[in-house]
Amino acid sequence: MSDVAHTAGVSLVTVSRAINTPDKVSPETLQRVQQAIRHLGYVPNLTAGSLASSRSNIVAAIVPTLSNLVFSETVDALAATLAHSGYQLLLGQSAYSADEEAALVDAFLGRRVDGLVLTGLSQSAALRAKLRRSGIPVVQTWDFPSSPNQNDPIDMLVGFSNIEVGRAAARHLLSRGHARLAFIGSDEERSRLRLSGFEAEAREQDAQAVEVSLIPPPVSVNDAGRILEGILARNTGVSAVFCNNDLLATGLLFTCLKNGWPVPDRMAVMGFGDLPLSRATSPGLSTIRIHHTELGKRAGKLLLSRLSGKSIARPRQNIGFRIMQRSST
Amino acid sequence: MSDVAHTAGVSLVTVSRAINTPDKVSPETLQRVQQAIRHLGYVPNLTAGSLASSRSNIVAAIVPTLSNLVFSETVDALAATLAHSGYQLLLGQSAYSADEEAALVDAFLGRRVDGLVLTGLSQSAALRAKLRRSGIPVVQTWDFPSSPNQNDPIDMLVGFSNIEVGRAAARHLLSRGHARLAFIGSDEERSRLRLSGFEAEAREQDAQAVEVSLIPPPVSVNDAGRILEGILARNTGVSAVFCNNDLLATGLLFTCLKNGWPVPDRMAVMGFGDLPLSRATSPGLSTIRIHHTELGKRAGKLLLSRLSGKSIARPRQNIGFRIMQRSST
DNA sequence: GTGAAAGCGCTAACAC
DNA sequence: GTGTTAGCGCTTTCAC
Numbered sequence A, B: 001m002s003d004v005a006h007t008a009g010v011s012l013v014t015v016s017r018a019i020n021t022p023d024k025v026s027p028e029t030l031q032r033v034q035q036a037i038r039h040l041g042y043v044p045n046l047t048a049g050s051l052a053s054s055r056s057n058i059v060a061a062i063v064p065t066l067s068n069l070v071f072s073e074t075v076d077a078l079a080a081t082l083a084h085s086g087y088q089l090l091l092g093q094s095a096y097s098a099d100e101e102a103a104l105v106d107a108f109l110g111r112r113v114d115g116l117v118l119t120g121l122s123q124s125a126a127l128r129a130k131l132r133r134s135g136i137p138v139v140q141t142w143d144f145p146s147s148p149n150q151n152d153p154i155d156m157l158v159g160f161s162n163i164e165v166g167r168a169a170a171r172h173l174l175s176r177g178h179a180r181l182a183f184i185g186s187d188e189e190r191s192r193l194r195l196s197g198f199e200a201e202a203r204e205q206d207a208q209a210v211e212v213s214l215i216p217p218p219v220s221v222n223d224a225g226r227i228l229e230g231i232l233a234r235n236t237g238v239s240a241v242f243c244n245n246d247l248l249a250t251g252l253l254f255t256c257l258k259n260g261w262p263v264p265d266r267m268a269v270m271g272f273g274d275l276p277l278s279r280a281t282s283p284g285l286s287t288i289r290i291h292h293t294e295l296g297k298r299a300g301k302l303l304l305s306r307l308s309g310k311s312i313a314r315p316r317q318n319i320g321f322r323i324m325q326r327s328s329t
Numbered sequence C: 001g002t003g004a005a006a007g008c009g010c011t012a013a014c015a016c
Numbered sequence D: 001g002t003g004t005t006a007g008c009g010c011t012t013t014c015a016c
Helices: A002-008 A012-020 A027-040 A046-053 A069-084 A098-110 A125-134 A162-175 A189-204 A223-234 A246-259 A292-307 B002-008 B012-020 B027-040 B046-053 B069-084 B098-110 B125-134 B162-175 B189-204 B223-234 B246-259 B292-307
Strands: A058-063 A088-093 A115-119 A138-141 A156-159 A181-186 A211-215 A240-243 A268-270 A287-289 A316-318 A322-324 B058-063 B088-093 B115-119 B138-141 B156-159 B181-186 B211-215 B240-243 B268-270 B287-289 B316-318 B322-324
Touching: A002 A012, A002 A027, A012 A027, A046 B046, A058 A069, A058 A098, A069 A088, A069 A292, A069 B069, A069 B088, A088 A098, A088 B069, A098 A115, A098 A125, A115 A292, A138 A292, A156 A292, A162 A181, A162 A189, A162 A240, A162 A268, A162 A287, A162 A322, A181 A189, A181 A223, A181 A246, A189 A211, A211 A223, A223 A240, A223 A246, A240 A246, A246 A268, B002 B012, B002 B027, B012 B027, B058 B069, B058 B098, B069 B088, B069 B292, B088 B098, B098 B115, B098 B125, B115 B292, B138 B292, B156 B292, B162 B181, B162 B189, B162 B240, B162 B268, B162 B287, B162 B322, B181 B189, B181 B223, B181 B246, B189 B211, B211 B223, B223 B240, B223 B246, B240 B246, B246 B268
Parallel strands: A058 A088, A058 A115, A115 A138, A138 A156, A156 A316, A181 A211, A181 A240, A240 A268, B058 B088, B058 B115, B115 B138, B138 B156, B156 B316, B181 B211, B181 B240, B240 B268
Antiparallel strands: A088 B088, A287 A322, B287 B322
8 A cells, every 4th residue: 555655646544545535535646546556456455444444344144054045045135235335245154053153153243244144033142142242233034023932132133923924824724624734844943933833823723733844954855755755654634734945845746746646635735935946836836925035135224224324214124924825735 | 352461461462372372372371361351251353363464264255146056055065164164255246247256356355365266267367367466265166178268277176167068968968869959048158158068069960950048147947938938839849958057947847747748758858957956856857967065165175275285186176067867858 | 635643453573 | 381572554533
């Protein structure tokens, strides 16, 4: 930077201003500085800038995994939203582990990121306290408190109630005349919340006990097929299954196709997520639409508003969900 | 940090050492420092550390988009590999645009990232020169030079030849007795490389001209279905289609199912990528397997080796691909 | 509109 | 094993 200052015949500050606040520099000086920068191939050191200004222009996000499209599409939207305002995304994967998540948060706080996006509400009390103390804006996503025994939000929030999703799925399947339901999902926080809502609704509607299968993540497409074969073999009267992930549900659709089990007559299949793929299956997959790209976009916008000092009208947004009835139920 | 030093009764450096090289500090001092850290809730400022040590412990990666599983799974594997060694991932999406990619590279160089992972080999000469001058380790991915008119690699490389993929696909379909082939893919660099191989092979084997459809990204599942309907309506004798992405191919499978067009008898369908989903379709999707998680892992390992000063046996790795013949061809 | 001085919070290099 | 000194390359503050 001092080389640039020298060749342009100005001081260090002027170079800094030419880069960061060009309109506070006279047009001629600006031009000379820019020319010097180009001439020398100068690349400003943003780390030094961050240290001096205590703003990093980095936002961090933690998701369980990028190998699940619902999360990677959320991150896509988040990163794109932030990029428009010059923020970069530092990404961490927790693999559904609270310990990994806590370790990532420490690393990100150490980097003095300007904001943080988390997945879920189940952070430990210690972690929530640490984040509140840190003073950086935090957005929790992918869930929304619906019962008093869920944790208080840390700061901002954009999500939907997983418990209500479970309830809605059960309500939908029961209303289609199914007496006994099955639940197939991965064994993680939000899937278990949907399960709890699913079971609660079934119980309240006097349905028979739900057949539950929880698969340790990461799940694979074929898991649901194998489980369904078991369910049918046991012959317990299950006629509808809520698959907690559209990929699993699509795999299940193919399993039924392969085995000649008519969907939904022999087995109704309901998914979760409404992935692009789910809009193309045959029979059409009934599923629960989460507008997850909107979720990423809103999380980004909340952070950007806070970072630009704007007041935020609704810091806690329930974006809801929608039952997409197609032909698999 | 000086608060910690005070309460522990040591100097700043000792605190620094207790944090970064604990075995260079006596056990008693270490304990006192750690206690002070916990007591004060001290969070080391890694930005300051980066500035002083000129190592950021950050690696940046640029992919076209995270909304395509082949890339998000690659990034998953890359991030996981780096995380094991304490590196964080800074992520950028180029949206298949060379300008966006160049802008991201500038931003990342400004942050003094310790390494960079790029997608493809088609960076401009200026960009390649800038990266070489920067001196940071760079890994290009998702392609491998197969003809002399492709760009020279910047530094390290892990990929496969997209041109050869196209050739192999054509060879496979022609060997199954198809006389006229169609190509459906998104209109971007690597897809066009596969197309060029596909057409070259068809030409060399005296097949009829390939019917080509290039879709501006982002593609959606249903695009291929609409295009196939057009192809069949034109009645030009096409009996096999190479879909340049498993998602498109799966969508196509469903389109055929819906319309009662037998696969592969009426239309053979070949995909690209071998996504987890593709292993579950019915009929099984013939596709080209790219071991993309291995690609991410290797890119990470190459960077880690270089960053730890190890010599690298094979800095340019062709991980190849494999034709997965299932029942759709 | 421009500049001088001070300092952001660490680590490197060297000494003891 | 521990401490002292001198920066890392910027931005902030205040003066002109």
